[in-house]
Amino acid sequence: MPDARPDEYGELYADVYDDWYPAADSTDDAVATLTLLGGGGPVLDLGAGTGRLSIPLGQGACEVWALDNSPRMLARLQAKAGSSAIRIVEADMARFELPADAPHFSLVFAAFNTLFLLPDRTVQQECLRSVAAVLRPGGRLVLDLFVPPRHLAETGQLELTSLAADGLVLRAFRRGREPGVIEGQHVEITEAGIRLRPWRLATCSPAEVDEMADAAGLQLVDRWGAWNRTPFAAPDPAHVSVYLKQ
Numbered sequence: 001m002p003d004a005r006p007d008e009y010g011e012l013y014a015d016v017y018d019d020w021y022p023a024a025d026s027t028d029d030a031v032a033t034l035t036l037l038g039g040g041g042p043v044l045d046l047g048a049g050t051g052r053l054s055i056p057l058g059q060g061a062c063e064v065w066a067l068d069n070s071p072r073m074l075a076r077l078q079a080k081a082g083s084s085a086i087r088i089v090e091a092d093m094a095r096f097e098l099p100a101d102a103p104h105f106s107l108v109f110a111a112f113n114t115l116f117l118l119p120d121r122t123v124q125q126e127c128l129r130s131v132a133a134v135l136r137p138g139g140r141l142v143l144d145l146f147v148p149p150r151h152l153a154e155t156g157q158l159e160l161t162s163l164a165a166d167g168l169v170l171r172a173f174r175r176g177r178e179p180g181v182i183e184g185q186h187v188e189i190t191e192a193g194i195r196l197r198p199w200r201l202a203t204c205s206p207a208e209v210d211e212m213a214d215a216a217g218l219q220l221v222d223r224w225g226a227w228n229r230t231p232f233a234a235p236d237p238a239h240v241s242v243y244l245k246q
Helices: 007-011 026-040 054-058 071-078 121-134 206-215
Strands: 043-046 064-068 086-090 105-110 135-146 157-164 167-175 180-191 193-202 218-224 238-246
Touching: 007 071, 007 193, 026 054, 026 105, 026 135, 043 054, 043 121, 054 064, 054 086, 071 086, 105 121, 121 135, 121 206, 121 218, 135 206, 135 218, 167 238, 206 218, 206 238
Parallel strands: 043 064, 043 105, 064 086, 105 135
Antiparallel strands: 135 238, 157 167, 167 180, 180 193, 218 238
8 A cells, every 4th residue: 555645634534524523522621621721822733624623722712823734624624613713824733834923832732643644753753843942931732642552463454434325434554664653544435436545644652752742842741541631541542641841
């Protein structure tokens, strides 16, 4: 299978993203937690996509900036009610430069495993350094990531993710060639034909993410097992980690 380019993800998934990943209870928990951590200061959403978190955050008192590299994702965000309250920036989240009037942020966050869409550890490190540069002293970075499985077969796995009268969606994935990489395809089958949507994740353990954050000048201050701020404990499948800029 050819590698999925990280800059293509949004373009490939924009038309189905809100249907496949609808808002849930965890969305309300995320908005509440991010509002608390932001403390009323300006907030930057990295990999904002269609605005699942940016738009409800923008309904509050804080200034919200939404950054994504996908024109199609951002077009869907802009078409939604409430988007006029958000400052939208099209840019690469690893090496972004913001307009001259951008503030230093109280809070930067990347949700829904977005950090893992960056192609490798070097580029992920660049992203965290870019974040540190736009955070004010005492500002926080929040990362929402799954914990990579310890064992993933090279031969791969196949899952049924959606089944309806007019079609189905399968997810196939396997261990990639590089350590920590998971590569896969969403296979959408309808009467109109078959649509392939490749994806690739360069995963890191929580400890490895902490090392990258520390190298960027960001110190771990909290780690939860979910957005509702329950304590993280192995073998929790995901973590929400908070890093402080001194």
